[in-house]
Amino acid sequence: MALRHFTLPRQLMRPRVRSPLGYRKDFRAGLATAVPPVTQDSTGSKGPTAMVFLNMGGPSTTDEVEDFLSRLFADGDLIPLGRLQSYIGPLIARRRTPKIVKQYSDIGGGSPIRKWSEYQCEEMCKILDKLNPETAPHKPYVAFRYAQPLTEQMYTQLFEDGFGNGKGGRAVAFSQYPQYSCSTTGSSLNELWKWRNRLEGVRANGNADPSGAIQWSVIDRWPTHSGLVEAFARNIEDQLKTYPEDKRKGVVLLFSAHSLPMSVVNRGDPYPAEVAATVHAVMQRLNFSNPYRLCWQSQVGPKAWLGAQTSDTVQEYVKRGQTDIVLVPIAFTSDHIETLYELDLEVMEEANHPGVKRAESLNGNPVFIEALADIAQKHLQKDEKCSLQMTLRCQGCRSERCLEQKKFFAGENTASLVA
Secondary structure, eight states: OOOOOOOOOGGGSSOOOOOTTSSOOOOOTTSOOOOOOOOTTSOOTTOOEEEEEEEOOOOSSGGGHHHHHHHHHHOTTTSOOGGGHHHHHHHHHHHHHHHHHHHHHHTTSSOSHHHHHHHHHHHHHHHHHHHOGGGOOEEEEEEESSSSSBHHHHHHHHHHTTOSTTSOOEEEEEESOSSOOTTTHHHHHHHHHHHHHHHHSHHHHSOSSOTTOOEEEEEOOOTTOHHHHHHHHHHHHHHHTTSOGGGGGGOEEEEEEEOOBHHHHHHTOSHHHHHHHHHHHHHHHTTTOSOEEEEEEOOOSSSOBSSSBHHHHHHHHHHTTOOOEEEEETTOSSOOHIIIIIIIIIIHHHHTOTTEEEOOOOTTOHHHHHHHHHHHHHHHHHTOSSOGGGGSOOTTOOOHHHHHHHHHHHOTTTGGGOO
16 A cells, blocks of 8 residues: 655745744835734733643654654653663664664655644644733744654753743643653653753752743643544544445444553553543544444553554454454544554555555644644633642552652642642
8 A cells, every 4th residue: 555645734844934023024115114013922911821742752854763762762651661771772772773764764754743743833822822812922832752852952942932041931831642641741741840950940050949930831631622522533534435325334443542561551540541531532423423442553562561452453353354444543643653654554554455544643634723722722711730630640650750740740739639
């Protein structure tokens, strides 16, 4: 099967150039100087606000693959390898680099996740400026866990743009993992908390809450938001229309999410339940029109991971004669290697049947971007630090870092709830 054609919006094809003030003035000879109009860059009573998208990221070019893998396999929150992680992680990264370079080459030479993340954040901020002018301007930032722009690069950019470092200002860490996991959102927040302490916290000047530091809040999960559900449902409906009408109700909807090690699941991680909640909400929106299952992809290493695996599930159904299947990447907010390579070029090609298809990823979907703006607006209006769910650690958690990170983001008023 040929890789589906992938195009980006025109505005992503070349870098956008902005003036230092965020808008351009036109000077016309012979005309009186006019008062500049109020624009979306005008500061509101509670603005400006930095909107920071958190995600794992991906190498934009094949040259970045080894560094990406090195950071990924060094992260015990994502892939727990035990006491020898600092040794085993880089070894696995080096061994896997040639294979992963080949995979990225097969999908165009790099991951599109940065382009999509920047586009989604910019478009969301434009909507937010209109919906919530009191916290405008809303400035878009992206912080990746394993690829550029890294968290520390984003933090430095915040300083350069007038946030923190004695100047104060508000920033919202907006997790782009709709379903919370300690391995994903938790890891990104641990990294953000670490760099906050290094750059303007305890380790920077010995003061736990220095004057003029950035005031952070967190959007930590949103698995059943109506806009997210609607965007998924419409993409599924669009793909179902490609089947003959008399076969549509028999098409199996196979929701696929990134798997987790069972050691993480058994510790009490909420991710499997929240992914299942998203699936159920989408099926409710579809009036349970089709049979469906939830399965898991991207297992790494010999240890037990959450299953059943997506590839095994498709193979088994095809063997049974169930060859009309729509794959739905339910835990991803844009295309990346798990969709463009693993689903499109491995799972679907191995199935070798035209009835096995994939629903489009969210990418530049306007319904999805409006959902992001709605989530952010409600968060800003509630003026909360984080959700109550985030204050509760996993039952088996023994991490002091996780405890202190949650206390920090919960803020003084709710830190006592962190358990």
